[in-house]
Amino acid sequence: MALVKRLTTENPTVMFHITISIDGIGALQDELRGPHQWERTLATWHGLHNLQQTHPNLHVSVQSTISQANAHTADELLRTCLPMSENYALAFASESEFYGNQGAGIAFARDRRSAIPIVTRLVEAYPVSIRHPATVLVKLFLLGELRRLSGADTGIRCAAGAATLTLKADGSVMTCLFRSGGAFANVRADGYDLPSLLASDKALVACHSAAQCSQCWINCEAIPSMLQSPFAALSLMGAKRRLTRQAEPEMVLSPQPRLTLHTVPIEVHSQKEGRS
Numbered sequence: 548m549a550l551v552k553r554l555t556t557e558n559p560t561v562m563f564h565i566t567i568s569i570d571g572i573g574a575l576q577d578e579l580r581g582p583h584q585w586e587r588t589l590a591t592w593h594g595l596h597n598l599q600q601t602h603p604n605l606h607v608s609v610q611s612t613i614s615q616a617n618a619h620t621a622d623e624l625l626r627t628c629l630p631m632s633e634n635y636a637l638a639f640a641s642e643s644e645f646y647g648n649q650g651a652g653i654a655f656a657r658d659r660r661s662a663i664p665i666v667t668r669l670v671e672a673y674p675v676s677i678r679h680p681a682t683v684l685v686k687l688f689l690l691g692e693l694r695r696l697s698g699a700d701t702g703i704r705c706a707a708g709a710a711t712l713t714l715k716a717d718g719s720v721m722t723c724l725f726r727s728g729g730a731f732a733n734v735r736a737d738g739y740d741l742p743s744l745l746a747s748d749k750a751l752v753a754c755h756s757a758a759q760c761s762q763c764w765i766n767c768e769a770i771p772s773m774l775q776s777p778f779a780a781l782s783l784m785g786a787k788r789r790l791t792r793q794a795e796p797e798m799v800l801s802p803q804p805r806l807t808l809h810t811v812p813i814e815v816h817s818q819k820e821g822r823s
């Protein structure tokens with residue numbers, strides 16, 4: 548908290564946005580993220596929220612990752628975390644070599660039949676705020692998840708390697724972390740000349756290959772990809788209609804809920820450590 552206070556004080560023209568991870572309410576947060584995490588998460592949120600009152604360049608939101616472990620509480624997560632967030636972000640757990648959770652059985656999409664109604668409810672309940680344009684992207688991201696659950700492609704070219712770049716601690720340069728195929732360069736071995744590396748034939752081939760890939764719909768890559776292809780992203784507005792054959796709900800433009808937390812029950816239970 549002291550570091551955040553110092554950074555926001557010394558850089559008043561820089562906008563800082565901090566996102567807190569909440570994957571469960573009360574005991575479930577402890578079960579998924581470690582002992583006392585619910586209590587600590589709330590304490591952190593309260594501290595940041597108080598700091599916001601005197602530091603308007605600080606913005607605070609929550610991200611929840613929906614997995615097999617917490618999917619049954621997705622509606623409760625949305626209700627609780629929306630009022631705590633300027634841009635409430637939702638993600639869906641997947642299993643990958645990078646996360647070290649392959650075969651763990653936590654991937655949200657592994658049970659499409661139960662996943663589709665959950666995402667449909669999230670899409671309907673998620674409010675878009677004109678004061679916080681990032682909420683539009685979250686809504687479109689949810690619609691993209693819905694389209695993928697229906698078995699269709701989002702139609703959006705992946706921007707990994709073009710809009711985003713993955714640089715590992717060992718210097719490896721990759722389009723993304725989730726795809727096998729490895730690095731196309733190494734900044735340590737190549738004199739840290741990243742601009743030249745990105746203009747190389749290897750980099751262009753890697754970016755082209757990523758653009759053809761539809762292996763995942765991870766929000767950290769999906770959202771930059773939507774920004775790169777805005778018209779394709781807006782076409783996701785029809786995802787729910789195509790899937791459910793029901794009338795497309797109008798995107799709700801509502802004022803952002805007020806930041807209030809006093810109604811959230813604080814329950815602290817000591818549980819085994821886990822991750823989603």
Ligand code: SF4
Binds near residue numbers: 722756762764
């Ligand atoms: S779709 Fe996913 S796995 Fe494929 S390149 Fe993009 S981020 Fe990587």
